[in-house]
Amino acid sequence: MSKDALLARAYESVLAGDEDEALAVAEATIAEGVDPLDVISEGFSRGMTRVGQLFADEEISLPEVIVAADVMQLGMSRLEEHIPRAQRPEPLATVVIGTAEGDVHDIGKRIVATMLSVNGFKVIDLGRDVPAGSFVDAATSNEADIVGCSALMTSTMIGMRTIEEALLTAGLKGRVKTMIGGAATTQEYADKIGADAYAENANDAVAVARELTGAR
Amino acid sequence: MDGSGAREAPYIGWRLLGLTDDEVQQIHQGTLDVLQNCGVRVLSAEALDLLESGGCHVDRATNRVRVPGHLVEEAIDSAPSKVLLAARDPAHDVLLEDGRTYFTTFGQGLRVIDPYTAEVRSSTARDIADSALLADALEHVSVYTVAVAATDIPEGPNKSLCELEVAFAHTSRHVVHGEIASGEGVRRLVEMAAAIVGGADKLRERPIVSAGGCPSSPLEHSERVCEIVMECARAGIPAAVVSMVMAGGTGPVTLAGTLVTHNAEVLSGLVLHQLAAKGAPFLYGSCTTAMDMTYGTAPLGSPESGLLSAGVAALARYYALPSVVAGGWADSKLTDAQAGHEKTLTTLLVGLAGPSLVLGMGSLELGMTLSLAQLVIDDETVAMVERVVGGVRVTDETLAVDLIKEMGPGKDFLGQKHTRAHQREEQSKVGLIDRRMRGGWEKRGGKDLAQRAAERAREILETHKPEPLSPEVAVELRTIAMGEDRGKR
Secondary structure (H helix, E strand, O other): OOHHHHHHHHHHHHHHOOHHHHHHHHHHHHHOOOOHHHHHHHHHHHHHHHHHHHHHOOOOOHHHHHHHHHHHHHHHHHHHOOOOHHHOOOOOOEEEEEEEOOOOOOHHHHHHHHHHHHOOOEEEEOOOOEOHHHHHHHHHHOOOOEEEEEOOOOOOOHHHHHHHHHHHHOOOEOOEEEEEEOOOOOHHHHHHHOOOEEOOOHHHHHHHHHHHHOOO | OOOOOOOOOOOOOOOOOOOOHHHHHHHHHHHHHHHHHOOEEEOOHHHHHHHHHOOOEEEOOOOEEEOOHHHHHHHHHHOOOOEEEOOOOHHHOEEEOOOOOEEEEOOOEOEEEOOOOOOEEEOOHHHHHHHHHHHHHOOOOOEEEOOEOOOOOOOOOOHHHHHHHHHHHHOOOEEEEOOOOOHHHHHHHHHHHHHHHOOHHHHHHOOOEEEEEOOEOOOEEOHHHHHHHHHHHHHOOOEEEEEOOEEOOOEOOOHHHHHHHHHHHHHHHHHHHHHHOOOOOEEEEEOOEEOEOOOOEOOOOOHHHHHHHHHHHHHHHHOOOOEEEEOOOOOOOOOOHHHHHHHHHHHHHHHHHOOOEEEEEOEEHHHOEEEHHHHHHHHHHHHHHHHHHHOOOOOHHHHOHHHHHHHOOOOOOOOOHHHHHHHHHHOOOOOOOOOOOHHHHHHOOOOOHHHHHHHHHHHHHHHOOOOOOOHHHHHHHHHHHOOHHHHHO
């Protein structure tokens, strides 16, 4: 199997959401001594970038995106086992994400976390109902570039302001960028509390994260 | 029409037979299976205690509660089938009972289309005042649900109470707040309402306020919502458990499966509610819809939303419980043809299904934007749908066979006593909708509905005077809302 054929198959497997094919490609890559980094970047990742674009253009739907993301991560992690740690693809940036304190709605946040990680970000998902202090602790211990917070309810949005204050106190504000999202939030609220950005949906979140970290 | 002079919605003549009895039974059985063998997660220690002592199987390690079928049946039986939503002015009282459907504003949006500048901006306390005033004036807005969040009031435990304060001052209709912050917030809400009616006992008899909360789908009750449900039950004010499952997201993509998830959430909420206070008034609620897979949003102007609300109405009727369901919504960002389609589709589907209360008037943009012009249109849409549910009455009198024979060929019925006698009940009356021929319409400015509605909304804002609160009561509400009475305790 030529390298080009493997790259094409890796790419297609993500677009088709075909788990078995992705694993077969990964096995073939190892067996034939093809550089796994190339198959990741020009096969699986490129496929996911295409999926992301189709979703941003509203041509495919969420379930298709999630399936593609799962396949991409499966293929990638199978290949990463064979790459020395020092040579593994670097994440674009590290994002700590979670739902504001008191808020237990997280389906949107989970979609954003998935989209960020398949777009090359390292994502630490703290879950739901996360106190501001936990965001800051996680940002510190993971050397995060971005803290992302989500809230569905007006009553829990205040947690976003608390995060801003906590980052300021910890001396992280400015170095660590903040972004907010969720049905209750608006650009206006982001401006009011001093958050660096607001994203209306998962596609916007990826674009915003790229802009905030200067990543391509 | 009862003695108080309160407006009664027409008795439902034409009804939508959506789910059959057998289908409702299957959903019910599926729900009991889920509740008994999977259960729900409950995040309030007090609620866990109550549910356990009530007979549920509680796993403290996982906060998982399994509810046996007989407890569900008992709760359904003990909850009342008629619930009074009393109003400061008894003429605005609403009795929720099978066979009549009432409508209320949607709550809570975050944006407003300014009635004067048409600017889209964040909502404020002024917008709560304006929408309450309009609800007070419009005939078909039977209940006022606090329509928007006041983004100009600082976040904190007083916020929702300050919002309520504004609502109480600008309408003498029954007021609902769907976003009270906590159980303590409910206690203060009850104090405020008691101050208006003259005591907590009077409030039980005539609850002029109600509250509610939404489970976290799938199958979870947050601490806050448990507190709200238990406090409402104890105070004797109506509590709505309003599930908002998103089919394909937080529930199965299949509508029937989402109804099972929804039903399990609401019924487990009902069990908790009835254990807190047996016989307390409860509303079976729904804002459940399908998740749009392309946009990742929860549209409510869609056919699926209407179908799910109609399905919920069928379930609630099966349980003989009053219901509050989403209906009369638009995903459109403005008052345009899309909004016209969505509002009518969902008002009609839901109106024909016959829940007790329909929630949605005045909203645009999937519930996020309030428009007073749209509210005025929605009021008339409800009037038109009420005419539809009134149906075609077939009786000897309405068949008018004797009259037809008597008059014979070639005559018209305009001058007949029969016409005058039945005209009111047989024919819808419009105010905003224009049924003139083109010339007549042009003579009046040739304006489209959105423009006419905006003008009418402004006219009402400028001329309608709601019944004010007495100065003493107003001061007391302010004190309670600002938590200033706490120092005295």
